[in-house]
Amino acid sequence: MKFYSVIIPVFNRPEEIKELLVSLTEQTYKHFEVLVIEDGSERKCEEICLSFNDQLNIQYFYKENTGQGFSRNYGFERAKGDYFIVFDSDCIIPPNYFQIVDTFLLHTPLDAFGGPDAALDSFTTIQKAISYSMTSFFTTGGIRGGKLQVGKFRPRSFNMGISKAVFENTKGYIITRMAEDLEFSIRIEQAGFKMGLIPDAKVYHKRRTSLKQFYKQLFFFGRGRINLFRFYKNELKPLHLFPALFSLAFIFWILSILILPLLFKIGAIVFGLYFTLIFIDSLIKTKEIKVAILSIATSFTQLFAYGMGFMKESTNYILRSNSGNS
Known part of the structure; x- marks a missing residue:
């Protein structure tokens, strides 16, 4: 034994x-x-x-x-x-x-x-929604331990x-x-x-x-991806850029309300379709409509927080590199 x-x-x-x-x-x-x-x-x-x-x-x-x-x-x-x-x-x-x-x-x-990780029936609605967003193919590419995943398992x-x-x-x-x-x-x-x-x-x-705690955690995860880049340059893949691109796209979409109304409408359709897919996928997997609705909020929080942390640490890395301290 x-x-x-x-x-x-x-x-x-x-x-x-x-x-x-x-x-x-x-x-x-x-x-x-x-x-x-x-x-x-x-x-x-x-x-x-x-x-x-x-x-x-x-x-x-x-x-x-x-x-x-x-x-x-x-x-x-x-x-x-x-x-x-x-x-x-x-x-x-x-x-x-x-x-x-x-x-x-x-x-x-x-x-x-x-x-892999999963949620118990006894978990709160927000814990179930966070569990979904952290394991969903639509948010992480399935890289956190699922059978369906992008890239090699670690x-x-x-x-x-x-x-x-x-x-x-x-x-x-x-x-x-x-x-x-x-x-x-x-x-x-x-x-x-x-x-x-x-x-x-x-x-x-x-x-x-809570979404606030979840945001802080994922912001830290985004920073961690760049910290890993300091050790292994070839470990930064196109998939890891998605949250940062998502965050930038969302910010630009909000700003386009006043200056580019047509672009705002197009963005609304794209974001609407994306989060509709998340809602449907979560509903199928969790079979709880409250969890599916909240999964939209947790998925947005996850991507936006990770993207902002990714960009913050990228900026720190560039500044350190330029000063010769990286």
Whole structure:
């Protein structure tokens, strides 16, 4: 039996970690340990973690704030498993997750893997809409773990596993924020390790609970894409420009109300058709009309925020390059 180490970095989210730990107590495959890494939080989750001592093989660590990437490294260094699995603290894990992973690895050995995310029926309407927009082909191209996706699969750290050998070879994350998981996945791939998607190893990802929080998160993601560009110039693909083009097109469309009325009408038709497709797709997938309606707002927020973050960090990169500091 393989032994797994679950690494969970936490920052000021004690209310989330309890749901995650409860879901881990319900696993059908029990051969794993849990390491919770408190990343300098003011709102600690130590008492919650200690309350699971009789249900889980769990360890709690508190350290100074260094960001999620280096907090995962902290866990990797102390883990005893054959594989290290990283979850975000806002995830809930289906009872058969480890059984699915273990069975898959038995027949298809992988050095690193990831799985998709989904929404539970108990999630709020906005959480379901955010989950849709973060996994939809119409907004992300399916690059976040779905079976249908553009380009090669690379695990994301909300649901990611690596072998002990991968960590020993790569030494883990070398950046702690802003696309740190993609940089890590690329380096694993370049080291020659076998990486793949386990389609059925999904997690339920609660994500943000308001459009404001969601905007901040996606703005940060947009900046992260340019941060990744600093390390790997060839990783910036045409697909990644879409949110920035969307943001620019939307701004120009709004400005055209007064100066180019015909263009405004054309833009209204184009945007209307695009968001109608999103509404229909969301309705088919979620079967909830409220979620489908809100998916229009979350999809717009996702694209616009990512695009604005992308453009902000692009500007910073150009300014640094011109000053010789990049």
